[in-house]
Amino acid sequence: MPQQHRAHATRRAILTAAAEEFDRAGYSATPLSAILRRSGVTKGAFYFHFPSKEALATALIGAQEAVWPELRERWAGRGCDPLQTLIGFVGDVVERIATDAVVRAGVRLSCEGGAIDAGLPSPYPLWERALHEMLDGAAGAGLLREGVQPASAARVLNAALVGARVVSCALNRCADVVERTRELWPVLLQGVAAEEWLHDWEDAAVR
Amino acid sequence: MPQQHRAHATRRAILTAAAEEFDRAGYSATPLSAILRRSGVTKGAFYFHFPSKEALATALIGAQEAVWPELRERWAGRGCDPLQTLIGFVGDVVERIATDAVVRAGVRLSCEGGAIDAGLPSPYPLWERALHEMLDGAAGAGLLREGVQPASAARVLNAALVGARVVSCALNRCADVVERTRELWPVLLQGVAAEEWLHDWEDAAVR
Missing domain, CATH: 1.10.357.10 (Tetracycline Repressor, domain 2)
Incomplete structure (x- = not known):
């Protein structure tokens, strides 16, 4: 998979995992660790795409x-x-x-x-x-x-x-x-x- | 003020302060310290009435x-x-x-x-x-x-x-x-x- 496609797929996987966790437990009660676990993405890869949980919420709203x-x-x-x-x-x-x-x-x-x-x-x-x-x-x-x-x-x-x-x-x-x-x-x-x-x-x- | 009345007034002051703070900033973003400050009640008096912020929320719902x-x-x-x-x-x-x-x-x-x-x-x-x-x-x-x-x-x-x-x-x-x-x-x-x-x-x- 070319690098740009891989980056896009990773970003999408994080957004989907976050959406599912927020759906289940609400934004405040969801720790970043649960989103990482569900997405299967490393902490390093996560922070490459989103500086914080708040940035993730802003991306979902967008x-x-x-x-x-x-x-x-x-x-x-x-x-x-x-x-x-x-x-x-x-x-x-x-x-x-x-x-x-x-x-x-x-x-x-x-x-x-x-x-x-x-x-x-x-x-x-x-x-x-x-x-x-x-x-x-x-x-x-x-x-x-x-x-x-x-x-x-x-x-x-x-x-x-x-x-x-x-x-x-x-x-x-x-x-x-x-x-x-x-x-x-x-x-x-x-x-x-x-x-x-x-x-x-x-x-x-x-x- | 007889003791029972005072306890009732304290409880009411805590609930009102909590309601006003939750109204302003939302439940999750409101620290207990802000509620204590607004109510003018000591930490000891607070815990006499409510074991936690969650108990406060349950009391407001009730x-x-x-x-x-x-x-x-x-x-x-x-x-x-x-x-x-x-x-x-x-x-x-x-x-x-x-x-x-x-x-x-x-x-x-x-x-x-x-x-x-x-x-x-x-x-x-x-x-x-x-x-x-x-x-x-x-x-x-x-x-x-x-x-x-x-x-x-x-x-x-x-x-x-x-x-x-x-x-x-x-x-x-x-x-x-x-x-x-x-x-x-x-x-x-x-x-x-x-x-x-x-x-x-x-x-x-x-x-």
């Missing part, structure tokens, strides 16, 4: 941050209406959280303010802004219920999505986050979407 | 657990319909979280699985069950929208309420949790409540 724009662009290119795009994008996000331990650990670390002291900003304003943009698009296309304010609806949607992930991750390490998220839509959309859009969406769900 | 049945009973005795009771009870819960640092710290600790290793169960199934019971009452009184399943609606409401608290606590130590929770209802109730009930509720809000 790894999940890199995933979302890609998913969002993919959905933007599909020609769905803004609400279908929002629902499809969110579906892909939670699917990824359920199946990818590195992404899951990164999301959890980015949300748990106390876990690391790296001065990283909370992701919530970012998520609210992304939802707000998508709902602005839906408002422009006449897809929102009368009287619904996109900024307020974005905060409500974000709260429900954050809560579904938090509860699912606490109860079963996010194993049922896809189902818990899917269950939100019939309730949330009733309060957010225009009646005509809802009829089409319910028809499509029955088919 | 303190918030004791609050909810009392609030729920108060609302049950008011003769409101089941949905009004649910909304009123939740309003009192978040009001308490916003204004009482001891309760706020206890809720946060009970939710953050990784924070303490005391093997305490997650509170989410309990909250879902409480909401489920109230929604069963609403279903029995014919107040739910056609097709709404109380168990599913309870999970959705719980997710939204948990998320509003988590986001608010991360962004401003729960200062706006009352507003963020209030903002959920118009969206959530549209998906959960029967149309007739909604009309009455919206009329009452306008008045």
